[in-house]
Amino acid sequence: MKKFLPDLIAILAFVVISFVYFFPAVTEDRILFQHDTAAGAGAGQEAKEYYERTGERTRWTNSIFGGMPTYQMAPSYDSTDTLKVAEKAYHLFLPSYVWLTFIMMLGFYILLRCMGVSAWLSALGGIIWAFSSYFFILISAGHIWKFITLAYIPPTIAGIVLTYRKKYLLGGVLTALFLALQVLSNHVQMSYYFLFVILLIAGAFFEDAWRNKELPHFFKASGILIVAAIVGISVNLSNLYHTYEYSKETMRGKSELKSETNSAQQTSSGLDRNYITQWSYGIGETFSLMIPNIKGGASVPIAQNEKAMEKANPMYGSIYSQLTQYFGDQPMTAGPVYVGAFVVLLFILGLFIVDGPLKWALGGATLLSILLSWGHNFMGFTDFFIDYVPMYSKFRAVSSALVIAEFTIPLLAILALKQLFDKPELLKEKIKYLYISFGITAGFSLLFALAPRLFFSNFIPTQEMEALKQGIPGDQLSPILANLEEIRVYLLTSDAWRSFFIIIIGTALLLAYNAKKLKPTMTILAIAVLCLGDMWIVNKRYLNDEQFVPASQQTESFQQTETDKIILQDSALNYRVLNFATNTFNENNTAYWHKSVGGYHAAKLRRYQEMIDHHIGKEMQAAYSAIANAQGNMDSVNANAFRVLNMLNTKYFIFPVSQGKTAPLLNPYAYGNAWFVNEIRYVANANEEMNALDSIQPMQTAVVDSRFKQCLNGVQTAFKDSTSSIMLTSYAPNKLVYQSHSPQAGIVVFSEIYYPGWKATIDGQPVEIARANYILRAISVPAGKHTITMTFDPESLHITERIAYGGLIVLLLGIIILLYNCRKSLPTSSKK
Numbered sequence: 104m105k106k107f108l109p110d111l112i113a114i115l116a117f118v119v120i121s122f123v124y125f126f127p128a129v130t131e132d133r134i135l136f137q138h139d140t141a142a143g144a145g146a147g148q149e150a151k152e153y154y155e156r157t158g159e160r161t162r163w164t165n166s167i168f169g170g171m172p173t174y175q176m177a178p179s180y181d182s183t184d185t186l187k188v189a190e191k192a193y194h195l196f197l198p199s200y201v202w203l204t205f206i207m208m209l210g211f212y213i214l215l216r217c218m219g220v221s222a223w224l225s226a227l228g229g230i231i232w233a234f235s236s237y238f239f240i241l242i243s244a245g246h247i248w249k250f251i252t253l254a255y256i257p258p259t260i261a262g263i264v265l266t267y268r269k270k271y272l273l274g275g276v277l278t279a280l281f282l283a284l285q286v287l288s289n290h291v292q293m294s295y296y297f298l299f300v301i302l303l304i305a306g307a308f309f310e311d312a313w314r315n316k317e318l319p320h321f322f323k324a325s326g327i328l329i330v331a332a333i334v335g336i337s338v339n340l341s342n343l344y345h346t347y348e349y350s351k352e353t354m355r356g357k358s359e360l361k362s363e364t365n366s367a368q369q370t371s372s373g374l375d376r377n378y379i380t381q382w383s384y385g386i387g388e389t390f391s392l393m394i395p396n397i398k399g400g401a402s403v404p405i406a407q408n409e410k411a412m413e414k415a416n417p418m419y420g421s422i423y424s425q426l427t428q429y430f431g432d433q434p435m436t437a438g439p440v441y442v443g444a445f446v447v448l449l450f451i452l453g454l455f456i457v458d459g460p461l462k463w464a465l466g467g468a469t470l471l472s473i474l475l476s477w478g479h480n481f482m483g484f485t486d487f488f489i490d491y492v493p494m495y496s497k498f499r500a501v502s503s504a505l506v507i508a509e510f511t512i513p514l515l516a517i518l519a520l521k522q523l524f525d526k527p528e529l530l531k532e533k534i535k536y537l538y539i540s541f542g543i544t545a546g547f548s549l550l551f552a553l554a555p556r557l558f559f560s561n562f563i564p565t566q567e568m569e570a571l572k573q574g575i576p577g578d579q580l581s582p583i584l585a586n587l588e589e590i591r592v593y594l595l596t597s598d599a600w601r602s603f604f605i606i607i608i609g610t611a612l613l614l615a616y617n618a619k620k621l622k623p624t625m626t627i628l629a630i631a632v633l634c635l636g637d638m639w640i641v642n643k644r645y646l647n648d649e650q651f652v653p654a655s656q657q658t659e660s661f662q663q664t665e666t667d668k669i670i671l672q673d674s675a676l677n678y679r680v681l682n683f684a685t686n687t688f689n690e691n692n693t694a695y696w697h698k699s700v701g702g703y704h705a706a707k708l709r710r711y712q713e714m715i716d717h718h719i720g721k722e723m724q725a726a727y728s729a730i731a732n733a734q735g736n737m738d739s740v741n742a743n744a745f746r747v748l749n750m751l752n753t754k755y756f757i758f759p760v761s762q763g764k765t766a767p768l769l770n771p772y773a774y775g776n777a778w779f780v781n782e783i784r785y786v787a788n789a790n791e792e793m794n795a796l797d798s799i800q801p802m803q804t805a806v807v808d809s810r811f812k813q814c815l816n817g818v819q820t821a822f823k824d825s826t827s828s829i830m831l832t833s834y835a836p837n838k839l840v841y842q843s844h845s846p847q848a849g850i851v852v853f854s855e856i857y858y859p860g861w862k863a864t865i866d867g868q869p870v871e872i873a874r875a876n877y878i879l880r881a882i883s884v885p886a887g888k889h890t891i892t893m894t895f896d897p898e899s900l901h902i903t904e905r906i907a908y909g910g911l912i913v914l915l916l917g918i919i920i921l922l923y924n925c926r927k928s929l930p931t932s933s934k935k
Contacts, residue, residue, distance in 0.1 A: 109222030113212060116226060118197065121204040124639070128651035129198050136652050137245030141660055142703040145691025147176045148661075149698075149836055161837040162345075163858075163895040166694040167702025168711045169679065169751055169878070170856035172895075174349045175706050178289060180341040182907035185915075186287055193284075203242060203250060207233035210257040210281075211513070217261040217277075220521050223624055227631045228517040232257070234638035235509045236395065236441040239646040244437050252293040253506060255285035262331065263301060266324045267308040272924065274324075275331040276917045282335030283914065286343060292498040296507055300468045307460035334917070337910030341903040348899070352858065353706045354378075355497045359789035360713060380485060382500040383478025384440075385432035387558060391439035392508065393447045393544060394551060395641050396598035398431035399591050401438040414593045416586045422575075423590075430562050430591055432480060433502060438645040440505045442512045443634050444602035445609030448544040450512040453519030455536035456529065462518070465511040472507030520627070523613070530617045537613060545606045551599035555592050562591040605637050661695045666765040670697060670755050676834040677776055678754035679854075683727055684765045688715065693757070700753055710878050711856065717793055718747040730756065735768060742772035749774050750801040750876060752854035774802055776831040777841060777853045781823040783875075785809045792877050805852050805881055811873035815850055815883050822847035829884075829891075841891040843884050853880040853893075860897040865889050 122129065149166040150173050153159070160180075164173050193209075194202040208229035215225035241250040259281040266274030285294055305325070312321035336343060350356055390397045405411045405423040415423055429436055454466055474484050478501040488495045523530050530537065551558065563571075563584060571580060609630060616626040663671075670680060680697035681687065687701035694702055700719070725744040733739040735758075742749060749772050756768040782804040786792045795806040803823075807815065822845065829851055833840035843851065857874040863882055864870065866889055875881035882891065 110216070113222050113226040113229070114209065117205050117208040117212070117229060118195070118201075120208070120230070120635070121197070121201045124204060124642075125200045128648050129201055131651075132654055133651035134199070134654050134657060135243065135245065135650055136656050136660070137243070140245040140247075141657070142691040143177060144657070145661065145693070145695040146702060146704060147173070148695045150176065153836055161835070161895075162897070162900065163837045163861075165677070165679075165698045165836055165855075167691060167699050167704060168707050168856075169698075169700060170858075171704070171708050171711070172345070172349055172858065172860075174342070174345045175289075175704070178342050178346075180904060180907065182341060182904050182911060183287055183339065185911060186283055186338060189280075190284055190287070200242065203247070203254070204233055204238075206251070206254045207238060210254050210261075214257040214261040214264070214514075215517060217265050218518075220517060221524070223627045224517060224520055224524065227520070227627055227634070228513060230631055231443055231446050231516065231634050231638070232510070232513045234635060234642060235443070235513070236438055236638070236641050236645060237506065237509060239642040240438040243646040243650060248288055249290045249293055249503075251288040252285055252290035255281050255288060256293070256297050256510070259285055260297075260301065260304065263304065263328060266328050266331075267305075267321070269320065269324070271324065271327050272917070272921055275327045276914075276921050278328055278331040279334040279914050279917065282332060283338040283910075286336060286339040289342065289346075291346065292503070293506060295494060295498065296472075296504055297510070299471060300464075300507055300510065303464040303468050304461065307464040310460040334910050334913050338907055338914060340907045340910065341900060344899060344903050345897075348859075350497060350706070352708055352710070354709050354712055355706060356709055358709055358713065360793065361788075361790055376486075376489060377479075379489065379496065379499050380478035380482075380501055382433050382436075382502045383480050384473075384476040384502040384505060386477055386480050388431045388433075388439070389473055389476070390547065390551070392442050392505075392512070393444050394548060394595070394598050394602045395439050395441040395644075396428075396594045397439065397551070399428040399594050401645060402427040402429040402435035404428075405587075405590060408594070410597060411590050411594055414586070414590045416582075419583055419586060422583060423587075426567065426587065428591070428594060430564055430567070432564075440509060441638070441641050442509055443638050444544065444548065444605045445630070445634060445637070446513055446516050448540050448606055448609060449516035449519050451540040451543055452536055453515040453522075455539070456522050456533050457515065457518050458522075462515065465515045465518075469508045469511045469515075472504050472511070475504035476502050476508075478502065520630075523616070524623045524627075530613065534617070537610065541606065541610050545603055545610075548599050548603035548606060552596050552603055555595050555599070559595075562588045605633065609633055661692060663696060664765060666757055666767045667696045669767045670757075673754070675754070676831050677839075678752050678773065680755045680757060681723070681748065681753050682757040682765075683723070684757050684759035687723065697755075700748065700751060708856065708858070708878075713793065714747065714878050718796055722746070722748050726756070730758070730768065737768070737771055740772075745772075746799075746801055747796060747876075750852075750854060750879065752776060774854060776855075777829045777851050778802055779821070779823040779827040779829065779845065779849045780805045780852055781821050783807055783815060783819050783821060783850055785812055785819070789877075796876060801852070801876055805850065805875040806877070807873055807875050807881065811875075811881075814871040814873035815881065818850055818883065821850040823849055837895040839893045841893075842888070843891055844888045845884065845886055847886045849884055849886075851882050851884050851891075852876065853882070855880050855893070858895075860899075861893055861895050863891065863893045865891050867892075 146164070146167050149164045150161050153161045162173050163170065164176070194206060197205055211232040212225045212229035215228045216222070220228065238250060238253065241247070259278060262274045262276070262278030262281060264274070265277060268274070308324075309321055312318050385398065388398045400408075405415065405426050405428055406420060408428055411428060412423070427435070450469075454462065474481055475488065478485050485501065571583070575583065612621065612626055612629050612633070615621045616623070621629065677698065679700050680693060681700040682693040685693065689703050690701070691699070691703050693699040722745040726748060729740045729744050730737070749770070752773050752775055754770055754773045756770055757765050758768055760766050780803055784795060784799065784804055784806050785808070786795060786806060787809055789808070792806050792808055799806060824846070827845040827849055829841050829843040831839060832842050839855065852875050856878055857872070857880045861872055861880070862869065863872050865882075865884065870882055872893075873881045880893075884891065
């Protein structure tokens with residue numbers, strides 16, 4: 104027990120630090136109410152109600168964007184329930200928010216302990232990794248999946264390190280377990296970025312094995328890790344496979360539309376180049392790793408920053424409530440990536456004094472991270488990755504590639520300290536490298552503090568300048584611009600001085616250790632206090648107690664309005680609602696109560712987004728204008744102005760009225776749940792299909808890609824008369840039942856979003872579903888009375904679940920064997 108006492112103390116310290124950071128909010132049961140959290144609750148409400156009613160999970164919801172799979176809405180599969188229990192145990196069942204910071208520290212601590220670092224130094228490493236500003240910004244923004252994924256990456260790499268260090272069983276089990284937890288956390292982009300780190304680390308171990316003539320061991324370890332990866336992935340196969348399949352149909356997949364005007368921005372597969380690189384870190388902004396406010400900090404109003412207002416002219420207070428602190432290259436930001444000023448010094452020192460190929464792997468990964476984060480500011484390099492590196496074009500916000508540097512910088516920093524404490528005379532021998540590291544970090548900090556304009560000639564972004572010119576007369580603009588620049592320079596220089604003095608204090612601690620005035624333990628403790636204090640203060644800028652609100656506020660945000668109540672009185676089984684009173688495609692409050700035409704999701708179906716861009720957006724403007732001009736009298740409105748909205752069965756519009764209230768408006772022109780058409784127009788490609796919607800009457804004509812011609816038996820002219828009818832008789836998000844009647848065979852178009860995986864039967868016999876009107880479904884229906892059933896329960900779900908259970912069994916067997924071996928290795932006295 105005594106052997107593990109330092110580890111227990113470190114873990115207890117992590118718990119205390121985490122509690123203190125979130126005090127008193129955690130004891131008062133207050134929560135962060137973020138946009139993404141609220142959006143998730145709204146989008147998932149229909150699926151949640153279905154589960155509560157039936158005990159089954161639906162993989163489809165009609166609550167947002169007309170309908171989409173739930174694969175990326177808090178995905179949950181029966182096969183991962185056991186893994187979730189293990190996850191809660193790993194969290195020590197700590198309260199919300201507290202456990203987030205705790206597992207971030209613990210994961211890095213595990214990695215360092217597996218690398219042979221002492222408990223005290225590993226605890227320091229856990230702190231400086233976990234308190235990197237980006238992680239607290241993620242919590243503040245509600246990007247919890249991303250946070251948790253990142254927290255499981257260090258212990259996954261710990262397993263890899265152990266395996267390459269010949270602890271095959273322990274390393275393999277640890278890799279499989281934490282890879283499974285990492286994938287369960289469902290942020291593929293973060294896992295993808297760290298594949299680069301893992302490959303570089305593996306390369307370092309390969310070089311070491313080559314030099315020591317131990318290649319057979321290297322290949323054996325690699326084989327074990329491949330098996331561990333297969334096990335970890337297979338446990339989550341249901342999620343991974345269906346996310347992969349779903350990604351093909353989303354904005355991450357390739358569009359079938361061909362753009363003649365913007366072809367250079369299209370990628371061979373994946374997202375548009377401009378979209379991928381929209382959030383690109385500025386080259387000069389990279390200094391935020393050492394100086395947080397290098398570009399002003401976060402995109403929050405200047406008026407909210409007391410320090411900034413110290414330099415503000417009171418006359419311009421109203422202007423500064425609209426202008427943000429941030430003046431960098433990104434459209435906006437919740438805050439900078441800051442890893443600690445003294446931590447950067449230790450990283451640079453590590454590049455000089457740490458031995459072995461691992462140093463170069465970490466240094467190379469850091470450089471790669473920075474270059475990738477520059478995005479459109481270093482487009483040649485970015486284009487290479489988009490065009491030639493598999494899957495890179497599937498992800499946006501390249502600035503988030505800096506998570507790699509957030510990992511490699513503190514890791515090499517701790518390895519540098521390990522070298523110094525393992526070899527007490529090393530610092531004396533290589534003192535010049537400490538001075539070089541000090542000169543680089545303190546030197547740049549001092550230069551930024553004394554001469555910020557030497558690095559940045561412009562403190563007012565172009566778009567901001569244009570907006571100011573449009574809103575303020577020229578003779579009044581100059582003093583405002585001068586004061587604005589003074590404020591931003593002050594924010595920069597204040598943080599530059601701050602970093603400068605932190606670096607001086609940290610260097611003084613190392614020199615005191617070198618002069619034997621401080622023992623290693625006291626030096627580590629002093630550095631921990633310095634770094635934690637430094638990063639704590641910076642993080643409180645972006646995640647502080649004032650942001651926490653009573654838990655009741657979350658439910659209050661979805662409080663039913665009078666408009667909602669009126670619409671919900673409609674007893675029809677299925678119809679859609681379009682909310683004009685909100686940012687239609689950036690909110691899910693509407694979806695909490697209704698099936699929304701709009702919504703918010705980072706991975707919506709590509710075809711629906713293209714329909715928004717080409718038709719729905721324009722029709723919304725036309726409909727709003729026409730209805731407003733008619734003063735709500737729908738009899739006077741030309742329904743041809745919003746044919747696509749009608750074919751989506753948009754039965755209600757929500758309009759804004761005075762004092763923030765809304766009013767519902769019945770749309771009598773909505774086409775209903777399904778209808779017979781008398782003409783099918785086959786087209787050769789997506790562009791023709793999209794363009795045809797400009798001219799057709801969807802109640803009469805369906806536009807169908809020629810690939811689906813066989814599904815509709817090649818029919819071009821179909822039967823339709825006044826006796827042809829079809830009615831929705833039963834509704835569930837994943838099962839729709841219709842009754843049809845027609846004296847002759849016909850073609851029915853359904854106001855439901857087409858997606859592979861939906862199956863249809865007529866009187867129990869399978870039939871094929873065609874895609875019509877770019878996003879809808881169509882079926883050939885025989886003459887007479889029939890029951891048409893559509894279900895969404897892909898067979899792939901059941902296959903992947905069986906494989907996942909198999910992977911889980913292998914993982915559990917590995918853990919049992921590991922525990923048995925550990926018990927056998929214990930001394931006899933310890934077993935009694």
